[in-house]
Amino acid sequence: MGKNNRILFVGGKGGVGKSSSAAALAMGFAEKGYRTLLISTDPAHNVSDIFQQSIGGKTTYIEKNLYALEIDSEKETESYIRKVKENIQGVVHVHMMEEVHRQLDTAKASPGADEAALFDKLISIILEEGSRFDKLVFDTAPTGHTIRLLSLPELMGIWIEGLLNKRKKTNTQYSQLLHDGQAVDDPIYDTLQERKQRFARAREILLDKQETSFLFVLNPEKLPIAETKKAIRLLEKFQIDVPCVIVNKVLPDEAGGGFFEKRKQNEKIYLEHIAAEFSAQTILYIPFFSEDITNRKQLKRMGTYLKEVLDNESTRT
Numbered sequence: 001m002g003k004n005n006r007i008l009f010v011g012g013k014g015g016v017g018k019s020s021s022a023a024a025l026a027m028g029f030a031e032k033g034y035r036t037l038l039i040s041t042d043p044a045h046n047v048s049d050i051f052q053q054s055i056g057g058k059t060t061y062i063e064k065n066l067y068a069l070e071i072d073s074e075k076e077t078e079s080y081i082r083k084v085k086e087n088i089q090g091v092v093h094v095h096m097m098e099e100v101h102r103q104l105d106t107a108k109a110s111p112g113a114d115e116a117a118l119f120d121k122l123i124s125i126i127l128e129e130g131s132r133f134d135k136l137v138f139d140t141a142p143t144g145h146t147i148r149l150l151s152l153p154e155l156m157g158i159w160i161e162g163l164l165n166k167r168k169k170t171n172t173q174y175s176q177l178l179h180d181g182q183a184v185d186d187p188i189y190d191t192l193q194e195r196k197q198r199f200a201r202a203r204e205i206l207l208d209k210q211e212t213s214f215l216f217v218l219n220p221e222k223l224p225i226a227e228t229k230k231a232i233r234l235l236e237k238f239q240i241d242v243p244c245v246i247v248n249k250v251l252p253d254e255a256g257g258g259f260f261e262k263r264k265q266n267e268k269i270y271l272e273h274i275a276a277e278f279s280a281q282t283i284l285y286i287p288f289f290s291e292d293i294t295n296r297k298q299l300k301r302m303g304t305y306l307k308e309v310l311d312n313e314s315t316r317t
Contacts, residue, residue: 005213007126007205008309009138011231012217013224017248017286019046020293020302021217022139027296028303028310030066034134038068039125041118042141050293059129063296067133071121123202207239215244215309220270229277244309245281247274249288284308 010022019042026038037059040047047068048055055070062068122138130136206212216231218224232242250271251264274283286305293302303310 005211006134007130007136007138007212009140009212009214010217011140011214013227016217016219016224017246017293018042018217019050019139020299021246021248021286021306022137023047023050024293024299024302025306025309026068026135026137027063027066027299028306029135029137030064031300032310033065035065035132036067036135036137037125037129037133038062038066038137038139039122040068040070040139041122042139047139050299052295069125071118119202123198126202126205127198209241209243213244214240214242215246216242217246217248218274219249220247220267220274222270225270225273225277232278232281243281244284245274245278246284246286246306247271248286250285252287255288282308 008025010018010025012018012021019040022040023038026036029036038047040055047070051062051068053060053062055068057070057072057075059067059069126136214235216228218228228245235242251260251267255264284306286302289298289301291298293299
């Protein structure tokens with residue numbers, strides 16, 4: 001992990017303790033004096049439950065230096081489609097508006113619409129609101145969703161580039177035919193160009209190891225290990241490194257009895273597998289606590305096992 005990363009993404013399979021880890025890190029940064037925003041993109045929104053207060057879609061004060069925000073993908077999709085409708089107002093012929101609105105409403109339910117809207121919100125937080133905070137900690141949705149979300153800057157950049165080229169070609173032909181070669185004003189082209197620049201800037205930030213870091217939370221079990229391994233390999237294809245993994249719910253030494261001894265023997269095999277499989281990553285271990293993480297005291301205790309991340313002491317890149 002780079003020194004003083006401003007942005008931290010915490011991902012992992014559902015149920016491994018991802019939200020607790022993200023909340024513990026955010027609280028730890030806040031206690032160190034960093035003005036910190038914890039952002040949940042997980043539909044389950046466990047952050048409200050952890051801090052025992054309503055958070056929702058607006059930046060909400062939690063305690064000194066700590067704020068939180070829960071992004072509702074359904075609401076963001078509604079807002080995203082509404083903005084598109086506003087942008088095309090006055091550009092599309094009035095007789096076409098009803099059909100265009102119908103097509104947009106259909107697109108709202110299409111696969112990938114939520115991810116596109118969610119990423120648009122994520123960009124806004126990073127590029128605009130992010131300037132008000134020293135640290136942005138993203139509690140992301142389960143692994144598959146996170147991979148799609150983080151791959152969108154490249155995919156949408158390519159898609160928009162294709163649209164721009166088609167638009168430019170059409171405008172050139174149109175101006176030659178009807179305007180004696182004079183340039184045609186095209187607000188849609190300008191909007192696409194602006195979005196392309198935003199996506200490019202977002203990708204630049206996500207790939208900057210000095211500014212952004214990614215870590216995954218997993219349990220010493222077969223499926224979380226396999227999913228984390230797959231996620232890291234997929235991110236590598238997009239030139240995104242994962243310098244750290246958190247192994248949560250490791251059985252403590254004091255856990256005794258026949259049942260726990262059997263579990264420990266099984267767990268030992270998985271811990272050895274984790275050490276070998278993630279040798280390129282810094283590995284942090286958190287024990288299985290006797291109680292659920294539901295209050296600040298327990299979060300603070302969890303944070304003591306995440307000291308290397310909080311202190312930015314790791315030099316792995």
